[in-house]
Structure formats: C-alpha cells, structure tokens
Amino acid sequence: xxxxxxxxxxxVPDAVSAAFLPLEMLIGAGGAAASPAANHYQRHPLxxxxxxxxxxxxxxxxxxxxxxxxxxxxxxxxxxxxVCGQVRMSGKRIWVEEVxxxxxxxxxxxxxxxxxxxxxxRGSVLDLFKxxxxxxxxxxxxVEAAEVRAALDLLVAGAIAGKEKGRCFxxxxxxxxHISNATxxxxxxxxxxxxxxxxxxxxxxxxxxxxxALVASHVTANAGVCCGVLGCTSESETLVExxxxxxxxxxxxxxxxxxxxxxxxxxxxxxxxxxxxYNQKSLNPAQKEKATELLCLASDMxxxxxxxxxxxxxxxxxxxxxxxxxxxxGHSVCAGVTVRxxxxxxxxxxxxxxxxxxxxxxxLAEPRIMVSSDDHRKPFALQTRxxxxxxxxxxxxxxxxxVSTVAS
Amino acid sequence: MRVLLVxxxxxxxxxxxxxxxxxxxxxxxxxGDGVEALSQIASSPQPFNLILIDWNMPxxxxxxxxxxxxxxxxxxxxIMVTTEAEKSRIIAAIKAGVNNYVVxxxxxxSLLERVQQTLEKKLAA
Numbered sequence: 098x099x100x101x102x103x104x105x106x107x108x109v110p111d112a113v114s115a116a117f118l119p120l121e122m123l124i125g126a127g128g129a130a131a132s133p134a135a136n137h138y139q140r141h142p143l144x145x146x147x148x149x150x151x152x153x154x155x156x157x158x159x160x161x162x163x164x165x166x167x168x169x170x171x172x173x174x175x176x177x178x179x180v181c182g183q184v185r186m187s188g189k190r191i192w193v194e195e196v197x198x199x200x201x202x203x204x205x206x207x208x209x210x211x212x213x214x215x216x217x218x219r220g221s222v223l224d225l226f227k228x229x230x231x232x233x234x235x236x237x238x239x240v241e242a243a244e245v246r247a248a249l250d251l252l253v254a255g256a257i258a259g260k261e262k263g264r265c266f267x268x269x270x271x272x273x274x275h276i277s278n279a280t281x282x283x284x285x286x287x288x289x290x291x292x293x294x295x296x297x298x299x300x301x302x303x304x305x306x307x308x309x310a311l312v313a314s315h316v317t318a319n320a321g322v323c324c325g326v327l328g329c330t331s332e333s334e335t336l337v338e339x340x341x342x343x344x345x346x347x348x349x350x351x352x353x354x355x356x357x358x359x360x361x362x363x364x365x366x367x368x369x370x371x372x373x374x375y376n377q378k379s380l381n382p383a384q385k386e387k388a389t390e391l392l393c394l395a396s397d398m399x400x401x402x403x404x405x406x407x408x409x410x411x412x413x414x415x416x417x418x419x420x421x422x423x424x425x426x427g428h429s430v431c432a433g434v435t436v437r438x439x440x441x442x443x444x445x446x447x448x449x450x451x452x453x454x455x456x457x458x459x460x461l462a463e464p465r466i467m468v469s470s471d472d473h474r475k476p477f478a479l480q481t482r483x484x485x486x487x488x489x490x491x492x493x494x495x496x497x498x499x500v501s502t503v504a505s
Numbered sequence: 506m507r508v509l510l511v512x513x514x515x516x517x518x519x520x521x522x523x524x525x526x527x528x529x530x531x532x533x534x535x536x537g538d539g540v541e542a543l544s545q546i547a548s549s550p551q552p553f554n555l556i557l558i559d560w561n562m563p564x565x566x567x568x569x570x571x572x573x574x575x576x577x578x579x580x581x582x583x584i585m586v587t588t589e590a591e592k593s594r595i596i597a598a599i600k601a602g603v604n605n606y607v608v609x610x611x612x613x614x615s616l617l618e619r620v621q622q623t624l625e626k627k628l629a630a
Contacts, residue, residue, distance in 0.1 A: 373610070380588075380610075385609040386517060386609055389610040392613070393520045393523070396612060397613075
C-alpha cells in the first residue's frame with residue numbers, strides 16, 4: 098500500500114468565496130486558428146465578432162459590465178456584438194473595439210491579419226505576413242517583404258522595404274517615409290517623404306516624393322509625378338509614365354478581347370438566323386427552337402457587351418477627368434530617364450537642373466514632349482518618339498472619339 | 506408574382522426564365538408536360554399569376570391543357586409559346602382560352618413585350 102500523499106492543499110471552498118466565471122466565451126481565436134490545416138502564418142489569437150453575433154454566455158449577470166458596442170440579448174443570457182470588431186475583456190468588463198490594434202509587430206504571435214475595418218499595427222509587418230483591412234491600415238514602423246492591403250488609405254510611418262517581394266495596395270492614398278524594392282498600387286496618390294528606389298508604382302492619382310529622389314523605378318501615375326530628383330547616374334533604368342491610367346489599361350486588356358470575340362459570335366449568329374427568320378414556314382419545330390436559342394444567346398451577349406462597354410466608358414471618363422500629364426522636378430533630372438505620356442515617349446539626353454516641368458504639347462501640329470525650366474526662357478522640345486500602347490489603342494477602337502492621346 | 510412555365514424542353518424553360526427575370530421579383534414553377542402542369546396547379550398553395558404553355562408536349566399537349574385549365578379557371582392569363590404558326594392553330598388556341606400567342610422563334614424582347622402586354626390587359630380588366 099503506498100503512503101498517503103498530498104496532491105492539493107488549501108481552505109475548503111464555501112458558498113460565498115467560491116471561484117466563478119461570470120461569462121462563458123462563445124467565440125475563440127481567429128477562424129484560421131481553429132483549423133488544424135492552417136499554417137503558422139494564418140493562425141492568430143484575435144477574437145473577431147460580427148455584428149449581431151453572440152460573443153459570450155452570461156453565467157453570473159450581476160458580475161459583468163458591458164462596455165461599448167455590446168448589449169445583452171433579449172433573454173439576457175448572451176452578450177451580443179452591436180458592431181463588427183475585436184472582442185476585448187478586462188476584469189468584469191467586456192466590449193468590442195471597431196479598430197483592430199496590434200500592439201507590436203505582425204509576426205508569428207499575431208499571424209496574418211484580415212479585418213473588415215481599420216487596423217493599427219504599432220510595430221512592423223514582417224516578411225511573408227499579410228495584412229488585409231476593410232478600412233484604413235496604419236503601420237507604426239515598417240512594411241517588409243509582406244503584403245498589405247487597405248480598402249481605404251495605407252499609412253506607413255516608416256519604410257516599405259519590400260526586398261523584391263513586398264506588395265502594398267491601397268484603395269485611396271498610400272503614404273510611407275521611404276519605399277524600396279516593392280510593388281505598390283493606389284487608387285489615389287502615392288506619397289513618399291524621402292525616396293523611392295527599385296520599385297514598381299501604379300497610382301490613379303499623383304505620385305509625390307516632393308523633396309526626395311525617384312530612382313530606378315517604373316512609375317505609372319495618372320495625375321502626374323512630382324519629385325525632387327528624378328533618376329540616377331547608375332545604369333538602373335527609371336521609367337515614368339504620367340497622365341496614364343494603368344487600371345484602365347488593365348481593364349481594357351482584360352475585357353476587350355472577350356468583347357471583340359462576342360461581337361464576332363453575335364454577327365455569326367445573326368447571319369445564321371436572319372435568313373431563317375425570313376422563311377419561318379419552311380422550318381421544322383426543332384429548327385424553330387434552335388433559332389430561338391440562338392436569338393436569346395445573341396441577346397444575352399449583346400447585353401453583356403453593352404454593360405462591358407458602359408463600364409469601360411465610365412472608367413475612361415473618370416481616368417480622363419483625373420489625368421494630368423506632367424512631371425514636376427524640383428532639383429535635377431539625370432540622363433537616361435525615360436518619360437512617357439499618352440502616345441509619346443522621350444529619353445532625357447543629358448542632366449537637367451530644376452526646378453523644371455516636363456509635359457506634352459503640340460508644336461506646329463506635331464506632338465512633342467516639352468521641358469520648361471527657370472534656365473530657359475521658353476520651353477524646349479525633347480527628341481520625341483511615338484509610343485504605341487496596345488491596350489489604349491484597342492480602347493479607342495471600342496470607344497471611338499472618347500479616348501484621346503496627345504499623339505492622336 | 507408566380508409564373509408556371511410548361512414546356513418539355515428544359516432549354517426553352519431556361520430561356521423563358523431569363524426573359525421573365527426582367528420583370529423583377531418572379532417566383533417560377535416548371536412543368537414538363539400538361540399532366541405535370543395540372544398537378545402543380547392543383548397543389549399550388551397560391552394561384553399562378555401567369556402560365557406560359559408550349560403546344561407540343563408528351564402525355565398532354567398545350568391545347569388540351571388550356572381546355573382543362575379553363576374548365577375551372579377563367580381568369581389566369583395563359584400565353585401559348587409554340588412553334589405552331591398556322592392560322593388554324595392560333596384560332597384553336599384562342600378559342601380554347603389563351604390570352605396571347607407567341608410563335609417560335611422569338612427574341613427575348615418580343616416575348617417580354619407579349620408577357621407585359623398580357624399582364625397589363627389583365628390588370629386593366
């Protein structure tokens with residue numbers, strides 16, 4: 098017989114001081130965490146509630162305190178979130194915060210973040226992690242070789258150092274102190290405080306590095322570019338496209354081939370059905386049903402095409418309204434930089450001192466890329482080449498008279 | 506609005522469904538022949554607001570179906586949608602009680618116009 102051993106010691110609980118849980122949580126850590134298949138990047142410890150979701154069962158009603166954005170269910174047995182957000186508890190208080198705040202870095206301790214509203218990351222977003230926000234995303238330090246998507250603004254206090262893998266997307270503006278080796282897309286402006294190097298930048302608005310350098314990068318900015326220094330003396334290529342909307346270009350490339358194929362198909366159907374419609378009496382029932390099918394198919398395709406053309410027209414008008422084909426440089430432009438405007442291209446032949454402005458203009462009916470600067474009394478022309486843009490050429494054929502380029 | 510589509514061709518019923526979708530909120534029931542249509546009408550908790558009927562179907566054809574429906578129901582609008590284009594057939598269908606007659610091949614627009622015309626007449630009556 099073994100000797101008696103003490104495994105637990107302490108006062109006997111009584112009815113008054115017995116330990117209790119005032120709430121039983123009904124939602125746990127993030128969805129991906131619950132899945133054994135999720136990898137370590139996807140796991141996160143955050144409890145995210147949807148609007149109207151029961152987040153906790155009330156065990157001891159008098160021992161809980163409801164904070165903002167929560168209420169009791171009609172029967173008083175559950176705590177329900179009144180907004181979508183992060184569930185927080187402190188002592189006996191429970192509440193939901195609309196803004197998701199990460200106190201440190203986005204790393205293995207947080208996993209990848211996907212949230213329907215604003216996100217604040219106090220630290221950095223580390224390599225290979227993803228942050229997706231339905232509102233504005235603020236990053237207190239840096240974005241490394243990570244992917245960050247914000248439906249509204251993306252505001253990075255430090256650098257976006259993409260290491261050739263970093264990708265950032267913002268529905269509106271994208272701001273950072275320094276951008277290097279990254280791919281960036283923004284619906285409106287991209288603003289960098291000090292420098293942009295070795296990056297691909299696409300923006301529907303203006304690209305601004307007001308006092309810094311734009312170096313060894315490929316930029317497409319619909320509302321123009323403004324920078325301190327453009328290009329560098331090394332052989333790294335700098336290409337700046339101003340007054341051109343890359344998003345419209347992509348939409349055209351994606352939708353116009355299908356549109357043209359559908360038009361051909363519609364024409365073919367019409368050629369097949371037209372003679373049959375003139376001679377309906379000679380058709381047997383099966384042929385009549387087939388003809389109906391073809392007519393309906395053509396009608397559906399016509400409707401699809403009408404909608405696609407409407408979308409292209411709307412986007413084209415929006416892009417044209419925002420287009421500002423100009424490059425403004427405060428300090429200097431290096432030789433070798435290629436500048437493009439709709440239908441035109443030129444390479445800077447020799448270094449130029451700023452402040453200066455590069456823009457397209459018709460000179461004696463001939464489209465030219467011009468430079469105006471304080472050093473020259475009159476604007477002078479750069480050696481200008483025609484530049485053919487397959488997507489925009491196709492778009493001008495679909496929307497004749499709506500897509501204008503300086504060259505046309 | 507509740508509509509019953511009676512046609513032995515699933516493709517044709519799908520075409521009619523797509524056309525009727527332009528009317529907005531439409532609840533659609535389908536039958537592959539006249540017998541199935543009668544059973545749907547009998548078991549339906551609410552009366553149909555419109556019935557589209559093909560002429561040539563197995564078990565019970567569209568003409569016979571119209572006659573059977575009109576024995577009990579004189580008000581539900583019925584549209585014959587058929588390949589039968591002869592005058593005698595059209596007259597027979599109208600005599601049986603159809604409110605409108607659409608000959609295949611039709612375009613989606615022409616079918617929609619006939620449906621709207623029929624429903625407007627019904628409302629005005």
